[in-house]
Amino acid sequence: MLNLQYSARTVSPLCNGHTRRDFLQIGALGLGGITLSQLLRAEAQAGGANSQGSSAGRKPGTKSVIMVYLVGGPPHQDMWDMKPDAPVEIAGPMRPAPSNVPGMEFCDLLPKLNQRADRLAVVRSIVDSQAGHDAHQCYTGRVPSKSAPAGGWPQFGSVVGKIQGPVEAAIPPFASLAYTTTHGPYNEPGPGFLGIGQSAFGALGDARQNMVLNGVTPERLGDRRNLLSSMDKLRRDFDRSGKLSGMDAICQQAFDILTSSKLADALDLSKEDPATVARYGTGNTKIMIDANGAPRVPQSFLLARRLVEAGCRVVTLNYSKWDWHGGLNAEGRANNSIFLREKEDFPIFDNGLACLLDDLKDRGLSDDVTVLVWGEFGRTPIISKQVGRDHWPRVNSCLLAGGGMRTGQIIGSTDRHGGEATSRPTKFGEIFATLYHNLGISPHATVTDLSGRPQYLVHDQAQAMKELI
Structure with missing residues (x-):
């Protein structure tokens, strides 16, 4: 199984000293407790996981x-x-x-x-x-x-x-x-x-293990996201360089990935037919x-x-x-x-x-x-x-x-x-x-x-x- 990671060519420090990868290490946001794997298991139990990664989940015409x-x-x-x-x-x-x-x-x-x-x-x-x-x-x-x-x-x-x-x-x-x-x-x-x-x-890499929600339920994740958005807006008011442009998209994608197993499943070859892998x-x-x-x-x-x-x-x-x-x-x-x-x-x-x-x-x-x-x-x-x-x-x-x-x-x-x-x-x-x-x-x-x-x-x-x- 290969793990998830934002490209190594995008991890150079931002103007505030953080890297793009830091923003995907959700644990660093102080969100504590429930892990991505727990979210994935919960979705699987609810019938949401696509065990074979088939094209059934792909929107027609894409x-x-x-x-x-x-x-x-x-x-x-x-x-x-x-x-x-x-x-x-x-x-x-x-x-x-x-x-x-x-x-x-x-x-x-x-x-x-x-x-x-x-x-x-x-x-x-x-x-x-x-x-x-x-x-x-x-x-x-x-x-x-x-x-x-x-x-x-x-x-x-x-x-x-x-x-x-x-x-x-x-x-x-x-x-x-x-x-x-x-x-x-x-x-x-x-x-x-x-x-x-x-x-x-x-x-490629180990970012899947870094996507951790520390001590909050998925329901409370939305409140934390709103708080983070407010803090980011305040920080942007002081940023005149424009270098933070795009961080909203990165954070949004991180939250979306945390609450869905679809991308993780696609990158998990253990969910593929072993004969196909071979x-x-x-x-x-x-x-x-x-x-x-x-x-x-x-x-x-x-x-x-x-x-x-x-x-x-x-x-x-x-x-x-x-x-x-x-x-x-x-x-x-x-x-x-x-x-x-x-x-x-x-x-x-x-x-x-x-x-x-x-x-x-x-x-x-x-x-x-x-x-x-x-x-x-x-x-x-x-x-x-x-x-x-x-x-x-x-x-x-x-x-x-x-x-x-x-x-x-x-x-x-x-x-x-x-x-x-x-x-x-x-x-x-x-x-x-x-x-x-x-x-x-x-x-x-x-x-x-x-x-x-x-x-x-x-x-x-x-x-x-x-x-x-």
Whole structure:
């Protein structure tokens, strides 16, 4: 079972010395006595708990996005844009395998995705990737820049939360399953100018144990909430910085979560069918494949499905480490080649993502939930002397599924070496515009920045991709 925690990227001290997490440690508010677990048991006894986390509790018509960030940039030439006829120093040893869609082939180490190609769309020709190891563009659609508005660009989930709000009070509109990495730019950029009230609800850590009501009944919780609101209003009267903006939303969400078991149930894998948990496989949350990457944890795919079932509009997760430059041992022999890493990583990734696609289909959620998989850039066509592929921002790719999109197709193409786009050049903004469209949000809508200026949701007012919608 994984516990609840607000994202580690949102726990920096506020101007009064408290952190966002402090405000969710309700015991610190002096509310003493009844624990969250007691509340959960009481609701379960009343028949309110959803023991299997099924989509029965999800409001009909709710649209969601699961965004999977492959930390470090996956090798498109070895996954879903293979070049078997290229010279060996470009093609490498991996080979494509036939899928259930003629002409649509993935690596033979991805057999389950090949079997589900009719439910997938691959964009092979993203041309505006930035060159650094930075997740910012994958989460915001914007290149990291000093010209960003004050506060910075908000990430996709924060924008959706701001515009659409929660489906229901006890379920945050935006939840993150992303592990904190030691390389700062790999981490989610946060809510930017929208303020901390639109931060992701982080689903990792021990905050579930910290949600304690000390010595009051749920009936008295409302009185305590009113008292806290009055105190906060007084404090805001003295605050001229605006830094406390958003705290009302955080406190409100904390109280809502305390009085409902739905979010806790979604994150409790002991409530899932054990056969389903086993089917996804397991990973070690403590061990990073590389020191500054994310762990290889296929359970994240399962938790993402449970969160969108519960009503989250956007769920983000990061998965493994894909920056495979290769390496040589003391004798000059490759012992960390990209192809050894692919043989380790591809099958586990293939299985976890396939299980997610199957679960969404079996539960009738395929048309309502969009799945996006990508990294910050592509990899070099030529295999290096260290038996790796280096950074290549000139072309990138992504995998899309669900969302009522037209799947079973390849969009765009690259040259015979996989190094340049030769048709349908695509930009990040078009992918984000498509995601907003799938959620029922106009990509030409705006949100207001800290200066009061309206900002468009996508860069250059990009259009949703007509090939997909």
